[in-house]
Amino acid sequence: DAKTTQPNSMESNEEEPVHLPCNHSTISGTDYIHWYRQLPSQGPEYVIHGLTSNVNNRMASLAIAEDRKSSTLILHRATLRDAAVYYCILGDNFNKFYFGSGTKLNVKP
Amino acid sequence: EPEVTQTPSHQVTQMGQEVILRCVPISNHLYFYWYRQILGQKVEFLVSFYNNEISEKSEIFDDQFSVERPDGSNFTLKIRSTKLEDSAMYFCASSDQGRRQPQHFGDGTRLSIL
Numbered sequence: 001d002a003k004t005t006q007p008n009s010m011e012s013n014e015e016e017p018v019h020l021p022c023n024h025s026t027i028s029g030t031d032y033i034h035w036y037r038q039l040p041s042q043g044p045e046y047v048i049h050g051l052t053s054n055v056n057n058r059m060a061s062l063a064i065a066e067d068r069k070s071s072t073l074i075l076h077r078a079t080l081r082d083a084a085v086y087y088c089i090l091g092d093n094f095n096k097f098y099f100g101s102g103t104k105l106n107v108k109p
Numbered sequence: 110e111p112e113v114t115q116t117p118s119h120q121v122t123q124m125g126q127e128v129i130l131r132c133v134p135i136s137n138h139l140y141f142y143w144y145r146q147i148l149g150q151k152v153e154f155l156v157s158f159y160n161n162e163i164s165e166k167s168e169i170f171d172d173q174f175s176v177e178r179p180d181g182s183n184f185t186l187k188i189r190s191t192k193l194e195d196s197a198m199y200f201c202a203s204s205d206q207g208r209r210q211p212q213h214f215g216d217g218t219r220l221s222i223l
Contacts, residue, residue, distance in 0.1 A: 095212065099153070
């Protein structure tokens with residue numbers, strides 16, 4: 001299993017930035033770093049992914065360390081709808097995903 | 110935006126019965142996956158499917174499970190003889206280029222075994 005380590009929970013205030021960390025020290029050179037989130041009673045939702053360079057999309061930014069052993073998901077302005085469990089996942093050659101426990105993000109109004 | 114759809118949203122079945130869970134992946138996608146999530150637990154990989162055959166399967170995916178893409182649009186998961194411990198949310202996902210691209214998940218089928 002490709003291993004990632006994330007804090008169990010984090011809290012943020014609405015409209016403030018959130019930085020969600022992930023450690024993946026055993027990442028291989030070809031593993032992509034994917035971030036998903038899951039709201040209650042819904043399927044995992046794609047947020048962002050990358051290989052080596054930092055990535056931006058309409059939902060978030062992904063900052064990848066130079067040695068690729070860690071990454072950070074950045075939500076620029078958290079809203080109440082961003083409250084979810086966030087998963088950092090390494091995609092291997094077959095792209096089967098191993099979900100960990102993720103980080104439960106609580107957003108306070 | 111195209112999405113993965115799963116039916117039914119909730120399936121109740123007697124133990125020992127066969128059940129088929131259905132998924133319609135995004136139309137131009139080539140890679141298909143099934144995952145399950147037992148209540149309160151992690152999402153677990155079951156099987157991946159590409160080019161009309163299984164690419165990889167987990168230890169959970171034993172002889173009771175099978176997958177099929179019968180008609181070029183549907184992707185099904187069959188459980189031959191259900192057990193109580195098969196009760197879970199089952200998620201289908203698809204992607205267009207394997208590991209370089211994200212997987213898109215459906216909202217799942219809740220399977221309840223009585």
